[in-house]
Amino acid sequence: MADLLEVYRSAVRARLLDERLAIHARAGHIGYHPDAARAELVVVAATLALDREDWIFPTPRDHAAALARGVSLERYVDHAVGNADDALGGHGSPGMFASRALRIASPSVQVSQHLTHATGLAWAARLRGAKEVVLALFDETAADAGDFHSAVNFAGVTRAPIVFLSKTDGDEAPAPDVEVREKAVAYGVRDDECAGDPAAVLEHVGEAARRARAGEGPTLLEVRLRKEPDPLEALRAALLHEGAFTEEADFAFRRELLLELERATSAAFAKPAPRLESLFEHLYAPSAEGALPVHVEAQRASLRAAYREDPR
Amino acid sequence: MADLLEVYRSAVRARLLDERLAIHARAGHIGYHPDAARAELVVVAATLALDREDWIFPTPRDHAAALARGVSLERYVDHAVGNADDALGGHGSPGMFASRALRIASPSVQVSQHLTHATGLAWAARLRGAKEVVLALFDETAADAGDFHSAVNFAGVTRAPIVFLSKTDGDEAPAPDVEVREKAVAYGVRDDECAGDPAAVLEHVGEAARRARAGEGPTLLEVRLRKEPDPLEALRAALLHEGAFTEEADFAFRRELLLELERATSAAFAKPAPRLESLFEHLYAPSAEGALPVHVEAQRASLRAAYREDPR
């Protein structure tokens, strides 16, 4: 199992990325930046509790999952900027990073819709006899939305191998006075809860994933996050105290990251925007001949004509 | 409180109506007929457990509620036929009978959508300080649909004065293995259950309505219906046994109803279809000058032109 130091290191990357991109968002350099809202430790720990062939369905705030799976800061910043190197071709808005190779699904901006996709993928894996497990992340308010109901219900019916993880804001009272975990019973799904500290998350997600893999069905896990005091700071203090690293080493680690971020952002902003024609790519699968549908081709041509002198 | 004899008499009306309209549906005289599926006793008892100023949100199968509130067989058959006397102007399909005067809401064909309307109306009544209560009927499968989730959740949050009544098919196993009443906890709503016999329904609905009226919030009541043996037959036998009526009296009562139905259906089929122009009525509220919007007026005129020789 991953150790806390590994969790810490990934979470710090996510945090420093947040701090940097928040500046660029405020300055209007990028559209906006959905930050981790101090849940990065939970997301990283949940990610590391899985096997690499397991699938993650993040919300747009959960870039920490991608980072924990090895996405470089530069790759993520390219995405946030939406430049020519953006893995999403400048199509997806910030936070919609997705990677089939890393088994990170395309996050939905409509709160909770990705949860139903997650159930479907888990179910498909099970139908195909695979041992893959799915982790679906959400913020507790998403439990009010319609697709939470569909997703957990279908998971209960199909016994799909999935862990629904609610990042519950422990500082906000639920309305009505019902915890997310209490909703599991409505769907015949096992529920569980733990505090937002990474050791607990590693353990509870690990256990829920083990059950799912063993064919014991879905779990609705409620992670109760306290955002004050900053949980990342608390972990840092604990690791320092344990001697996992020294102040100096941590400082050096962070400075290295800041330099990496500096390089990543400078590079990302220096890159050109995607080509004009990229607007029409990935609408449909490319046809054998590479031709666009007639109506799309006409629109491409009209855009090109309006931007005749534009080198893009 | 209503007595069982009253329930019985209303339910028999509904049953005989069902039998008659089923024939006309099979023969293609009407589009189709959503019958009560042996739940008429439950629907009638629930209706009679309410005050007359309370509101009912039925499904298309719950015509027994309208009958119990005094709708004549002729009025209902006019609706099923969709003739010129249909209260819905030939617009609503069979089962969509609605009456503001009787406080019977417009049923949704999309399973469960009316439940959210019911919550909204109950909430509005409470916001306005009225003492009116809402009864929302549904079949248990509707709990899978998205609007069940919205409706009960909003009711839980607002403490709206509403009784959700699940007509649960006691002969079918739920999937997953969760009873509808168990879903109440997910929304912080009180749950209750009873068997499908009318005395129990009168009592449980009456009690839930009393709580709602007293500001104690919503109830999700699961009524477990057994359709075999026929519950209406069982009640008849019990009432006969108690001496509530004689075989002869029951026979006479039913013969009277059959004659009434005969008159109602003959009359309904003899009536003309709605006027051609009625197609365009009740699309929007009539304007002060009675004029239709320009585009609608053009369509009305084109229809009239195509049916120039048609007297309707």
Place this chain on the structure above:
Amino acid sequence: MSQKNMVKAINEALRHEMASDDRVVVMGEDVGKVGGVFRVTEGLYDEFGEARVIDTPLNEGGIVGTAIGMAAYGLRPVPEIQFADFIFPAFDQIVSEAAKYRYRSGGEYACPMVIRAPIGGGIRGGLYHSQSPEAFFIHTAGLKVVCPSNPYDAKGLLASAIRDEDPVLFFEPKRVYRAVKMEVPDEAYTIPLGEGRVVREGEHVTVVAWGAMLYEAIAAAEEVAAQGVSVEIVDPRTLWPLDLDLIVRSVEKTGRIVVVHEAPKACGFGAEILQLVSERAFLHLAAPPARVTGFDTPFPYTLENEYLPLARRIVPTLLETARY
């Protein structure tokens, strides 16, 4: 080769695709043991088992949403919606998710699935068993929309739709399901998406019609033929992407065009087809492009035949357009 109706033809296409590609799964409300409300999936459950012919809870958003996840995994789900009228609980999943899944992920993920649903009126089903929602999906970039008018086309188009790499809405005219029989090969075959068909050649007016209304267009054409008006009829078969070239070629010949559809007029597909023709063949138009459609009201129960653009309502527009 034997006489088959559309229900049988679609059932065969499903069976062939399932047999030749084990990624294909069928899912929906009562599609398994019951074989679907219209019996289109009959026998598939027995043949392929519950892992590939899946009965789901009553929740269309859940059906399409889980199908998206299944497609992302690599399956080829073919969800059924009992009536197109009930597609709206799944609208968000179709429009916000399925349609944009490939685009928004820059091609990391795709969403190959075919959503089957019966459309159209004529069975006295009233407001919620009669609608024709194709325009909603044509307006949503990223989808393809198919509507066959006969058993042969249905079988070949469904095979193509299932083999397609992108989400396809496959609308089946329920009034045609058992009303039309024709020779349909027993073996599998495909008809490419995006290719229309000239159903009847003519000189004076082009009519574009699909699904059940094609037969009304034909009836109207017969009627006006007696009055010397010769009508060419095009069935686009795939509504989107549209075989516009075929339509434009016809209009270049006739100089006149009428579109017929059941859906309401305002922002219906007729407006799009006709505006495309105005853009491409303006100088060929000898009369205003015209439409005969359902009215801009909900679908009524009693007066459905008056609401629908049946031959009786098509004829006057054909004559007017021809004589303009």
Place this chain on the structure above:
Amino acid sequence: MSQKNMVKAINEALRHEMASDDRVVVMGEDVGKVGGVFRVTEGLYDEFGEARVIDTPLNEGGIVGTAIGMAAYGLRPVPEIQFADFIFPAFDQIVSEAAKYRYRSGGEYACPMVIRAPIGGGIRGGLYHSQSPEAFFIHTAGLKVVCPSNPYDAKGLLASAIRDEDPVLFFEPKRVYRAVKMEVPDEAYTIPLGEGRVVREGEHVTVVAWGAMLYEAIAAAEEVAAQGVSVEIVDPRTLWPLDLDLIVRSVEKTGRIVVVHEAPKACGFGAEILQLVSERAFLHLAAPPARVTGFDTPFPYTLENEYLPLARRIVPTLLETARY
């Protein structure tokens, strides 16, 4: 009378209607204490209290569905959807229920409500904070659709919408919210639904544009004026029912028409407007009716200004149409 932006103007309309009619209630996600994501409902909670300015759970279907019930009871709910992109979870309630509530009940029940939602691009919000879904609702019989382009119109149209007896979709161009200021009376007033406005008079081409794109049309008109092309611009303000007479009168004068909108082209409102004009003014048309619109792709993140029909893309179509 003072200089106000659209946010302020809408806020005032809400306040006036709430003050003069106690049936009016505002509801939505964070519309209460927070005052809405765009602060349009700011101050209403303090003034009218939590019984009339209602914070709801995150569930648009629930918001519109409960609003339907409230309207049936006799209230006048004004639900807010945070972004028009998030209207789709409520699509079934709007399209299947609200739009048909009066019709299907033969007038027993009505559904007076105004669904407010910000629409349009230009804030770098990407796929799900930028869309313009008006065509979906125009295609749905029973609804009215409004889209003001400036603070004055917004205030007067919203008052009319709230007093209307039927469901109205009130789309607010978010890019205009704070970008345009003008003199707006402090007191309440109404602008009738269904009346367009000639924004600029001209001779050679009629342009129909609304919301944020009106300003692009004006910019394009200025640009082509220098080349001798005189453009008349009509802002329909109420998209549906459309003030077609106003547009037709303009086209009878100019003989040419171009529609501009942000939404995708296929089955967009442009097709409907232009087809209506082809039907009503065919013999006046000296050039093909034309559209400049968003493309038939999802709304992109990076290249949004290329996607949007900004002046740069309008100008060539104006010139082509004028010189046809």
